[in-house]
Amino acid sequence: MKPIHLLGVIPFLGILGGIFIANRVTPYVLGMPFNLFWLVMWVVLISATMAVIYHLDPANREEHSS
Amino acid sequence: MIALAVIFAFLLAALGLGLRARRGRSMDLEQWSVGGRGFGTVFVFLLLAGEIYTTFTFLGASGWAYGKGAPAYYILCYASLAYVLSYWLLPAVWRYAKQHRLISQSDFFVAKFDSPLLGALVALVGVVAMVPYLVLQLKGLGIIVSVASDGRVSSHWAIVIGTVALTLYVTISGIHGSAWTSVLKDVAILAVVLILGIYLPLHYYGGVGEMFHAVDKAHPQLLTLPSSGMSASWFASTVLLSAVGFYMWPHTFSASYSAQNERVFRRNAIFMPLYQLILLFVFFAGFTAILVVPGLKGADADLSLLRITTATFPSWFVGIVGGAGLLTALVPGSLLLMTSATCLSKNVYRLARPGTSERHIGRLAQWLVPALALISLYFTFNGGSSIVSLLLMGYALVTQLFPALLASLAPRRFVTKQGAAAGIVVGVTTVAVVTLSDVTVGSLLPGLPQAVKDLNVGIIALVLNTVVMVAVSAVTRAESPAPATTAALRPEAAAGTG
Numbered sequence: 001m002k003p004i005h006l007l008g009v010i011p012f013l014g015i016l017g018g019i020f021i022a023n024r025v026t027p028y029v030l031g032m033p034f035n036l037f038w039l040v041m042w043v044v045l046i047s048a049t050m051a052v053i054y055h056l057d058p059a060n061r062e063e064h065s066s
Numbered sequence: 067m068i069a070l071a072v073i074f075a076f077l078l079a080a081l082g083l084g085l086r087a088r089r090g091r092s093m094d095l096e097q098w099s100v101g102g103r104g105f106g107t108v109f110v111f112l113l114l115a116g117e118i119y120t121t122f123t124f125l126g127a128s129g130w131a132y133g134k135g136a137p138a139y140y141i142l143c144y145a146s147l148a149y150v151l152s153y154w155l156l157p158a159v160w161r162y163a164k165q166h167r168l169i170s171q172s173d174f175f176v177a178k179f180d181s182p183l184l185g186a187l188v189a190l191v192g193v194v195a196m197v198p199y200l201v202l203q204l205k206g207l208g209i210i211v212s213v214a215s216d217g218r219v220s221s222h223w224a225i226v227i228g229t230v231a232l233t234l235y236v237t238i239s240g241i242h243g244s245a246w247t248s249v250l251k252d253v254a255i256l257a258v259v260l261i262l263g264i265y266l267p268l269h270y271y272g273g274v275g276e277m278f279h280a281v282d283k284a285h286p287q288l289l290t291l292p293s294s295g296m297s298a299s300w301f302a303s304t305v306l307l308s309a310v311g312f313y314m315w316p317h318t319f320s321a322s323y324s325a326q327n328e329r330v331f332r333r334n335a336i337f338m339p340l341y342q343l344i345l346l347f348v349f350f351a352g353f354t355a356i357l358v359v360p361g362l363k364g365a366d367a368d369l370s371l372l373r374i375t376t377a378t379f380p381s382w383f384v385g386i387v388g389g390a391g392l393l394t395a396l397v398p399g400s401l402l403l404m405t406s407a408t409c410l411s412k413n414v415y416r417l418a419r420p421g422t423s424e425r426h427i428g429r430l431a432q433w434l435v436p437a438l439a440l441i442s443l444y445f446t447f448n449g450g451s452s453i454v455s456l457l458l459m460g461y462a463l464v465t466q467l468f469p470a471l472l473a474s475l476a477p478r479r480f481v482t483k484q485g486a487a488a489g490i491v492v493g494v495t496t497v498a499v500v501t502l503s504d505v506t507v508g509s510l511l512p513g514l515p516q517a518v519k520d521l522n523v524g525i526i527a528l529v530l531n532t533v534v535m536v537a538v539s540a541v542t543r544a545e546s547p548a549p550a551t552t553a554a555l556r557p558e559a560a561a562g563t564g
Contacts, residue, residue: 008150015143016302023136023298025282025289031275033282033289039139040346043146046339050153054332 004056011046015039069214072385076254076392077231083246084235119255119344120398121206122457124391125368127345131352133367135288137296138349143305146339148312153335155313157328158475164323170405171319171467172413178474181483186417188467189409191494192316193438195463196402198456199315200442203399204229205368205456207392208446213372214388225446228395233439236400237432247400251393256344258390263347266354266374274350281353288356299517304458307524311465317398317405407434459501462524466493469532481535484542489535496527 022038029037054060123141130138159174166177171192176185204225211224219227235247267277282289291298313319325331348371355374362370375387411431416422422430469489473481500523511519 005154008153011147011150012306015147016306019291019301020298023291028275028278031273031278033136033278035136035290036139036346036349039142040343043142043339043342046146046150047336050150050336050339053153054336057332060329060332 002057004053007049007053011042011049014042014045018042067215067218068381069385069388070211070219072382073211073214073388073392076389077396079250080247080393080396081231081235083250086246119252119394121203121210121391121395123345123348124255124259124394125206125209125371126202126457127348128352128355128371129368131349132355132362132370133364134296135285135353136291137301138352140301140305140308142342142345142349144308145312146342147305147309149335149338151309152313152338153332155475156322156325156331159313159319160322160325160328160331168323169320170409170412171316172409174319175470175474175486176413179470179483179486181487182413182417184483184487185413187487187490189316189413191463191467191490192409193406194494195460196316196406197442197445198460200399200402200406200438201445202456203395203402204442204446207395209369210372210388210391210395213369213376214384216376222447225443228392229439229443232396232399232403233436235396236403236435247393247397251390251397254386254390255394258387259344259347259351262371262375262387263350266351266358266378269378270354270358277350277354281356284357294516294520297516297520300520300522303520303522303525307465307522307528308458308461310468310528311461311524314464314467314471315460316409316464317401320405320408321401403435403438404431406438407431410434410438458522458524459497462497462501462522462527463494465524465528466490466497466531469493469528469535473535480543481539482542485535485537485539488538489531492534493527493531496530497524500527 018038019035023035025033025035027034032040127138127141130141162168162177163174166173168174168177170189172185172189175188176182207228208221208225211219211228212221215224267274271277271280278289291301313322322331351371351374355370359370359373359377362373372384372387372391376384379387408431411427411434415430416427467490470481470486473479473486
């Protein structure tokens, strides 16, 4: 486990912990109730987090030749 | 009738693709079930994504948005978190599976724990969990065809016809059929969901924001998670349970074997979460249906998406929606059937009759497909659960394999085969008892705070499972200190397609 892999914990905090705080209808964002917007935002952030991990993880560089 | 004709055309196209994919390949078991381990990023993406866009997402997610409101959002979250886990989990699984030429999920446990008996247990748990999953696909097929035909084809007959088509398709082409039909399915479902999710709120309310405001005004409780029952703590525990269970499904687990290299998974972990956002449009359609086609109660909420479609669009378009829906049942259904058949013949039958040849096992797997289809058909006609509750039950069962799997990947092995087996048995029994007797954490322990009472019961089963696994391992390990790590390299563990 390299330190960069710890980034993978963030999405779990955002969704599993965040829902306790974000469970409300207002304010509406982009037409969506706040709780739905919050979760959608995190799905996008998961993708971003995984992209960062992918690019910083040496495992993916070593394999470039294959 | 135009709608039905269009749906039928989709069915023929799927069968045609399945038959074509078979041409030019000799079908041994490795070819039939893991595509010769030659699939690249795109095909693995489609297979694993194809697994997600099932009747469950199409009819179930809109049905839950319609009937339950905000709790439906859990469906958007769990797969995304599962992809985060997959970044580390799947490469490890794939590497080991390739080394040992494994085909099914239970092969993995057989090799890791050097115990064919544990493999048979895993296979049985997997098959039992897959039955509700198959049932929900068949239910979906029935709903689609009967609503699209305005009730002229009864849902019973629709289910029978769908099952026959599914069985033929799997028996003939194996996984190659699934991959190609996945392409057709994904294009169709993507188009249909986007059109419905954007057009319906626009048409009836003038926009998504206006639609949500109207729903909130008519049903003020619907758009937030309630303070008890399906509360935030139910949400968090259900998302976690489903994320952990995601890759424990035998068909998803073994679909990962078909990748060319392990980077395929790491790259897919970036893009798969975005693909989840399509679900958002399914929710939009379900929420729009609340005030447009009101009055669908209980399991009937699963009809909401199709009801609003028939109320809004001309017949030919209803046919396209139904056809896309048909594919969302066929593709995952075929994968489910094929995997259960492979598990049963390779890991259960082989154990009972060790001398059976590879060819015979392969033939038996193909014959088991119609038998399993018949069993699911029986349960489809004899159960009244909604699509989402069926899947939640399957998830709670299959998640019980996770602790043993995780333990088997650790560099220093602590968990013994007895420990793994005991944990799985306790976990699965807990889920079964709880599901059949309808108890909740709250009714068992009424003194606890509400947040604990609302926890998904699968989590409780998972905790019991882990405790028993560790305890039994500690005892059996003290009795026989033989190292388990080298055992996996024995030749019979590698008996793939010799």
